Each structure stands twice: as structure tokens, then as C-alpha cells.
Amino acid sequence: MKSGWNGRTLIWMVLLQIGIFSFGCDNPGTQTRIKKSVAHLPEKEKIKEVKVNGDKGEHEDADEQDDNKYVKPVPQPPQDMVEDLPDSNTRYIYLTFDDGPQTGTMNCYRICKELGVKASFFMVGQHADRHLRYIVDTIRDSYPEMVLVNHSYSHAHNHYKKFYAAPAAAQFDFYRAQDSLRIPYKILRLPGNSTWSVRERLTGPHNTLRTARLLDSAGYDLIGWDVEWNFKGKESAPVQSAEQMVKMIDAYADSKHLKTRNHIVILTHDRMFAPTAASDSLYKFIGELRKNRRYVFRTIDQYPGIKRNKT
Numbered sequence: 109m110k111s112g113w114n115g116r117t118l119i120w121m122v123l124l125q126i127g128i129f130s131f132g133c134d135n136p137g138t139q140t141r142i143k144k145s146v147a148h149l150p151e152k153e154k155i156k157e158v159k160v161n162g163d164k165g166e167h168e169d170a171d172e173q174d175d176n177k178y179v180k181p182v183p184q185p186p187q188d189m190v191e192d193l194p195d196s197n198t199r200y201i202y203l204t205f206d207d208g209p210q211t212g213t214m215n216c217y218r219i220c221k222e223l224g225v226k227a228s229f230f231m232v233g234q235h236a237d238r239h240l241r242y243i244v245d246t247i248r249d250s251y252p253e254m255v256l257v258n259h260s261y262s263h264a265h266n267h268y269k270k271f272y273a274a275p276a277a278a279q280f281d282f283y284r285a286q287d288s289l290r291i292p293y294k295i296l297r298l299p300g301n302s303t304w305s306v307r308e309r310l311t312g313p314h315n316t317l318r319t320a321r322l323l324d325s326a327g328y329d330l331i332g333w334d335v336e337w338n339f340k341g342k343e344s345a346p347v348q349s350a351e352q353m354v355k356m357i358d359a360y361a362d363s364k365h366l367k368t369r370n371h372i373v374i375l376t377h378d379r380m381f382a383p384t385a386a387s388d389s390l391y392k393f394i395g396e397l398r399k400n401r402r403y404v405f406r407t408i409d410q411y412p413g414i415k416r417n418k419t
């Protein structure tokens with residue numbers, strides 16, 4: 109009798125252990141995945157792999173892509189409707205699309221809208237000819253889900269050295285964009301450089317700092333980026349796959365190399381996502397990040413220290 113009771117107890121204990129174990133595994137699953145992705149490369153190597161290598165948004169493409177090719181996936185509820193977990197485990201994602209309005213911008217817009225995530229569009233004044241004007245208006249009117257921000261009027265005509273050598277003219281170029289695009293907040297990104305000016309701290313390539321100082325004194329916040337989704341060729345084809353991008357973000361989530369801990373600014377360019385295959389890739393990338401409950405998408409005016417000065 110005694111030994112039979114002990115045997116049953118043992119079986120129950122084993123079953124209980126299994127139960128506890130599988131329940132306990134459920135939650136840290138995400139963390140395990142994140143650790144794995146960080147582990148597969150040493151931190152140094154990982155950083156090298158995603159090293160910021162400059163805004164390659166220099167080349168305005170003339171490709172006429174058909175935005176209507178985009179196949180509408182099943183809409184999902186906005187992320188705001190999903191229970192938020194604002195604890196120390198939360199990581200804030202700032203998706204930023206540069207150089208619009210251009211072919212591909214509306215794909216980015218629709219994907220973010222359908223997946224219910226927030227995003228920021230750094231637009232270029234001279235790209236907004238009368239045919240594309242409605243895109244600028246669409247983004248401006250989509251606040252607070254999307255925010256329209258300044259990426260200069262001329263995009264430095266893609267001659268960055270010359271542009272930053274004349275800070276007063278560069279400053280005027282941003283004012284012109286601010287005015288012509290009717291940008292609500294004094295938030296900008298310099299063309300061709302990851303220069304920052306937030307919380308009274310100015311950092312970036314030396315040749316941009318005089319321009320940055322002028323803009324900072326005029327009440328602007330300057331935003332660079334932490335991670336770039338690179339592109340190549342005339343078609344501006346995305347270099348990394350959606351899966352590689354997710355791994356990068358997972359690796360960066362706990363990195364000390366972010367401009368601000370726990371806040372990840374991702375640079376992409378609208379035109380990369382004009383072709384259907386590339387926009388599918390963007391959909392997959394955002395969809396995967398969104399599944400991870402620790403990631404919360406924000407617009408760039410919610411970045412820590414942003415003054416949100418109005419125009």
C-alpha cells in the first residue's frame with residue numbers, strides 16, 4: 109500500500125512538472141528566439157552587418173510602377189486595440205520611410221494601415237509635383253497613425269558635400285519643404301546622413317554639424333536612424349529579406365548601440381516597395397514584428413525628447 113501510494117505520487121509529480129514546464133515555456137518563447145538570433149553572431153559582427161551606411165536615397169527613380177498591383181490582404185485590428193504591455197520588456201519601433209512622395213509610398217501607407225502599425229514619412233518637397241500631391245495630403249491627414257516629416261526640399265540635389273558646406277542655404281531648403289509640404293511639426297532628417305539632434309545632443313558626420321546647429325537653434329529636432337533596410341540597383345531592390353530584417357531588429361532590441369535604449373529607428377525608402385514582391389516582403393516584415401508582443405510601433409514625434417514644435 110505504502111509503496112503504491114508513493115508510486116502514484118511520483119507519477120503525479122512527473123505530470124505536474126511537465127505541466128509547469130510547458131506552461132513556463134510559453135511566455136519566454138519570444139525571449140528564447142531573440143537570444144538565439146543575437147547568439148548566432150557576436151554583437152560586434154551583428155553591428156557590423158547592420159552598420160549604418162548612409163542614406164542611399166540619392167537617386168530619384170523614374171520607374172513608373174503600378175501601385176494598384178498590390179493585393180489587399182485580410183485587414184487586422186490596429187495595434188492600439190491589442191493589449192499593450194508597457195513594461196521594461198517593451199521595445200519601441202519607429203518605421204521611417206524616406207524620399208516620398210514617390211512610387212511605392214502608397215504601398216507603404218496601405219501596408220501600415222492594414223497591419224494597424226504607426227509609421228513616419230520623411231518627404232522631399234520637390235518630389236511633390238501636382239500628381240503626387242494627394243499622397244502628401246493622405247499622410248498628413250492620417251495623423252496620429254502616420255506622421256509627415258521633413259527631408260528637405262531638394263534632397264541636396266544629391267550633392268551632400270556642397271549642400272552642407274553652405275549651412276544657411278541648406279537651412280532655407282528645409283524651410284521651403286516645411287512650407288510647401290505643410291509639415292505640422294519641426295522634425296527633420298538630413299539627406300544622406302544620420303545626424304541627430306534630440307535632448308540637446310547633437311551628433312553626426314562633422315560636415316553636417318553647422319547646418320544641424322542652425323536647424324536646432326530654429327527649434328527643429330533632427331532624426332537619424334539605428335538600422336537601415338538597404339537597397340541596391342536602379343530598381344532600389346531591398347537587399348535583406350523580411351526574415352533577415354526581423355532577425356536584425358531582434359538583435360538590436362537589447363543592444364546598447366541604439367541611439368536611445370529600447371527605441372529602434374528603422375530607415376527604409378518608399379520606392380523600394382513599389383514592386384509587388386518587395387511590398388509583400390514589407391508586409392511580412394511588419395507582420396512578423398507585430399506578432400511579437402514586446403514591440404510597439406510609434407510615430408517619430410513620440411521618440412524620447414522630441415519637442416514637437418509646431419510650424
Ligand SMILES: [Zn+2]
Nearest residue numbers: 163165206207
Ligand atoms: Zn533621402
